[in-house]
Amino acid sequence: MHLAHYLRLLHRSQTALAEAFREIRRGHPHEPDMYGVCERLAVQCRDQARWLEPFVRRYEPWTSPSPEPERLHQPLFAGTRPGGLGLLRDLHDLYLLATECDIACAMIAQGAQGARDDELLDVVRRCGGELAVQLLWLRTRMRHAAPQALVVAY
Amino acid sequence: MPEPIADHGGRRTPYGPPGGVERLAAALPGRLRDALPAEIGVGSPWPVRVDTYLDEGVTEADVDVWVQNVSAVQSSGDALDIAVRDGRIVGVRGRGVDRVNHGRIDPRDRHGPSTAGDGTRLTRPMIREDGRLVECDWDTAMGRIAGRSKELLEAPGGWGRLGFYTGGRLLLEEHYTLAVIAKAGIATPHVDGSTRVGDATAAAALTASFGADGQPGSYTDVDHCDAIALWGQDMAESRVVWERMLDRRLGPRPPAMIAVDPQETQVAKEADVHLPVRSGTNVALMNALLHELIAGNRYDAAYVARHTLGFAELCRVVEAYPPKRAAEICAVPAALIEQAAEILGSCERLVSTVLPGFYRSNQATAAACQVNNLHLLRGMLGRPGAGLFQMTGRPAGQHARETGASGELPGMRNWENPDHVRELAELWNVDLAAIPHWGPPTHAMQIFRYAEQGSIRLLWISAADPVVSLPHADRVSKVLGSEELFLVVQDLYLTETARLADVVLPAAGWGEKPGTVTGADRTVHLCERAVEPPGEARADLDIFLDYARRMGFRDRDGAPLIGWHDAESAFEAWKACSKGRPCDCTGITYDRLRGGSGVQWPCTPSTGHGAERLYAGGRFATDPGVCQSFGHDLATGAEWGAECYCAKEPHGRAFLHAAHYEPSSEAIGDGRPLYWDPVSKQPIYSVATYSVATVPVTLDAVPDTETTEVGGAGGGAEADGVVPVEVSQRLEEV
Structure with a gap:
């Protein structure tokens, strides 16, 4: 069984996403709308990661050691960049990071069904719902920023 | 000039609501109303009282000409005539024929129009x-x-x-x-x-719930209503509408009044139930009130089923807000919340107004949407006396x-x-x-x-x-x-x-x-x-x-x-x-x-009359081909997009948007001021509510209409993608 590996992968990605939301807020302090939303989404990601912890413990004893998920984990976001284009690139990175969480969530939901674990299924579905809104927000924000950043800015 | 406020008491014009026949007549479209026999009064029973403010030493006889205009200091649209003598403005007078103000004007209107002669103006590029x-x-x-x-x-x-x-x-x-x-x-x-x-919050909330911007109600709803709820508002600031409400309160069969405002304003003193909620907790209060209506089965189930979407989700969310919990969050006694819910659940014709206490606050659009929800749950839209105003601040x-x-x-x-x-x-x-x-x-x-x-x-x-x-x-x-x-x-x-x-x-x-x-x-x-x-x-x-x-x-x-x-x-x-x-x-x-x-819009040549109320019969502007927006997530501003919107199959039904209370990420409670307000020259301790009454409005400052909104440039953790005015950064910079 490898469920705990995948749970740890998701946990790590969500923690990274939470930190990335914080960092992007700090890195772009003068963007008028970033503070409230990023702070909120950071809290949401951190909470999601916490919900997973009991399940990591639940499946740990059954899980065989494997280096595979470690290799899977790649840092997608490494610090903010300045300016309008920088903001767009940062949001782009966050989008990829959120996508990683999203697909991991979907796979764990599949695994949870295989393990007949309704409790886990419920948690990852809730995570998935919140992630969908996060992805939508990132997309919305990037779509708004792109024309000015790509065509107008010097 | 007579002192405006002190003068109010002696010049009140109390009145009662029209009878049932008149109310039925008022619900008819304009051209049908024209065909009614003369003995059925279809006009508003609010007495006309023409307010005149002239410069000292000037009488009405001295005025060369009266020129039609409208209030420059209020968004309510009080019609007035400007008195001109020798090419100079010497006063103002309310227009008695107008449907909005029946001749009354805000004393500040005297200083609203032109200041051409005062020497402070720009005269050349x-x-x-x-x-x-x-x-x-x-x-x-x-x-x-x-x-x-x-x-x-x-x-x-x-x-x-x-x-x-x-x-x-x-x-x-x-x-x-x-x-x-x-x-x-x-x-x-x-x-x-x-x-x-x-304003943007008002527009966003109306669009989110009903599909398009535009106030559903009419001021004549104040004539017909049996309850008035003032959400986060120092209504006295909108003086003419407030006078209309006070006149109803002094007349026969007065409407009950609920006020939600953290401060002891003039309005709060007048209200039967005053809910001085902790700043930034409006959503929790609204959820508790909706909870009471639903739990007590005091909502219009047929209207909700036929004309709204999202009731199940709303029930699921407000379930978590019994009055006791909201009382803890909002710092008001649970009994007061129950008392307010009693009025809201039993009244037959409810008028609501929403203003800055809700807009310039934490979860602004979500809170304003809950007021829309209240009216939707009770079917309080589109008929005489059932009016909703997401008020705006500027003319x-x-x-x-x-x-x-x-x-x-x-x-x-x-x-x-x-x-x-x-x-x-x-x-x-x-x-x-x-x-x-x-x-x-x-x-x-x-x-x-x-x-x-x-x-x-x-x-x-x-x-x-x-x-x-x-x-x-x-x-x-x-x-x-x-x-x-x-x-x-x-x-x-x-x-x-x-x-x-x-x-x-x-x-x-x-x-x-x-x-x-x-x-x-x-x-x-x-x-x-x-x-x-x-x-x-x-x-x-x-x-x-x-x-x-x-x-x-x-x-x-x-x-x-x-x-x-x-x-x-x-x-x-x-x-x-x-x-x-x-x-x-x-x-x-x-x-x-x-x-x-x-004249009110919508007004087409075929009708000849403006529509007094929107959404009569529970038909909303939410069809995908009509609506002003395909909607967005209230908490983040993420856009849902056309596909997702159409999948909801709104078919002219209104949206009940549910929202959990979330404390402001900007709230602080250690007694230190957030920032120094350059306009009021006062330290500001909270951005979660704002009342214009706290800023002394000097009449001299009124000509520039900007001054009425200057002090309001605060904001909350509002993050619906529409009104992100953010004070937190100021915090970091102070």
């Missing part, structure tokens, strides 16, 4: 030469603006280098003309106004939103709907691609951010003083004063913002130019020119028309893009734009407005 502003002629000033605009437009992406920001003095025709210049001439989405602070706010000068497309069109954009392209005879519709119009804070980053190089500010009125005053003034930004300021006075400008244009004030204004209950009023503007000052409309001429904006066939030349022809152009939309004005003409009462 100015340009910056060697770092100093020097007077020049119009040709030089306008030539310089047009020259710089053309230079910027030459390079690829030129559209994105120009931005426009407007304020409270512009009339409907001026807002519409500017919207066409910006959206079709320059083809930039960067147009917004000071409506972003406050120009409503028509700025309609005409597309404040973060919308003109005519309340949906930028995500290609058919709506095509309608505009056909109307203006321009290419579809010319109209920026890849995203929503840029919001004010983002416009200033682009200017700060240097991608907007020309910013044209008309009738606003953002250096004083926007958050981050120091940053705003640094941005506007930067060498790289070409700043145009069009105003009455040499404001703080104007001092930073490269070109200053002297504009005409209220009463010095003709045009129309839409009031809060959708009533369109006419303003005629009472006096000439001082010196060489010009009407804002004439300035925009001059700019359009110099820029040579053309349509697809080479004809001028702006085909109108004065206020009346601009209004006719606007009528064509409004056709078929919720704000249809095609039945309104200047002649119709002249002499009589204001």
Whole structure:
């Protein structure tokens, strides 16, 4: 069984996403709308990661050691960049990071069904719902920023 | 001048609600009402009381001429006549024939119209030469603006280098003309106004729940109602509407009154139930009230089933807010919440008004939507006495939103709907691609951010003083004063913002130019020119028309893009734009407005009357082809998009948006002030609520309508993507 590996992968990605939301807020302090939303989404990601912890413990004893998920984990976001284009690139990175969480969530939901674990299924579905809104927000924000950043800015 | 407040007591005009027959008659469409026998009174029973304020020593006999106009200090649209003697304004008088105010006016209106003669006004254009502003002629000033605009437009992406920001003095025709210049001439989405602070929440909440902007109710609902709920509002600030409510309270069968306001205002003292909630907890309170209505089965189940979407989700959310829990969050006794719920659940005709305590607060749009939900649950819309007002603060706010000068497309069109954009392209005879519709119009804070980053190089500010009125005053003034930004300021006075400008244009004030204004209950009023503007000052409309001429904006066939030349022809152009939309004005003409009462939109030529209430029969503007927006997540502003919206199959049903209470991420409680407010000269401890009553409004400051909103430039953790005015950064900077 490898469920705990995948749970740890998701946990790590969500923690990274939470930190990335914080960092992007700090890195772009003068963007008028970033503070409230990023702070909120950071809290949401951190909470999601916490919900997973009991399940990591639940499946740990059954899980065989494997280096595979470690290799899977790649840092997608490494610090903010300045300016309008920088903001767009940062949001782009966050989008990829959120996508990683999203697909991991979907796979764990599949695994949870295989393990007949309704409790886990419920948690990852809730995570998935919140992630969908996060992805939508990132997309919305990037779509708004792109024309000015790509065509107008010097 | 008589002392306004003290005078109120002696001049009250108490009245009772009309009888059942009259109420039935009031629910009929206008043309059917005309056919009723004369003994059925269909007019409002609110007595007429004509308020007159004349300069000392002037009597009505001394007045040469009375010129029709509308209040410059209130968004309610109080109609008044300006007294003119020897080409000078000597007073004001309420218009008794008008449906909105029945002759009453706010004492501050005396100082609303023109200040042409007071010597403080700008009288000649100015340009910056060697770092100093020097007077020049119009040709030089306008030539310089047009020259710089053309230079910027030459390079690829030129559209994105120009931005426009407007304020409270512009009339409907001026807002519409500017919207066409910006959206079709320059083809930039960067147009917004000071409506972003406050008004935008009202618009967002109405659009989210009902599909389109526009107040569902009519002021006549105050005549018929048996309960009034004032949400986060010091209603006394909107004096004429407040007087109407007080007159009902003094008459027979008075309505019950609920007030939600953290402070002990005049309104709070009048109310039967006053809920002094902790700032920023409005959503928790609203959820508890909705919880009580649903748990006690005191909602209109048939209306909810037939005319709304999202009831199950709303139930699931409000279930978590029994009064006891809300009482802890909001710091009010649970018994008070139950008492309020009792009134809200048992009344038959409820009038609600929502104002700054909700808008300039934590979870603003979500809280305002819960008031919409309350009316939807009880079926309190679209019939006499059942009225809902998401009030706005400034006289120009409503028509700025309609005409597309404040973060919308003109005519309340949906930028995500290609058919709506095509309608505009056909109307203006321009290419579809010319109209920026890849995203929503840029919001004010983002416009200033682009200017700060240097991608907007020309910013044209008309009738606003953002250096004083926007958050981050120091940053705003640094941005506007930067060498790289070409700043145009069009105003009455040499404001703080104007001092930073490269070109200053002297504009005409209220009463010095003709045009129309839409009031809060959708009533369109006419303003005629009472006096000439001082010196060489010009009407804002004439300035925009001059700019359009110099820029040579053309349509697809080479004809001028702006085909109108004065206020009346601009209004006719606007009528064509409004056709078929919720704000249809095609039945309104200047002649119709002249002499009589204001007329509400929608008003088509076939009806001859404006529709008094929207959404009669529970039919909302939510069909995908009609709606103004495909909606967004209230907490983040993430756009749902057309596909997701259509999948909900709204079919003209309203949306019940549920929201959990979330504490503001900006809340602090250690007693230290958040910041020093430059206007009230007071430390501000909380951004979660704001009441204009705390700022002493000096009458001398009133002529500049901006001052009424200056102190309101606070904001909460509102993050619906529409009104992100943010104070937290100020926190970091203090």
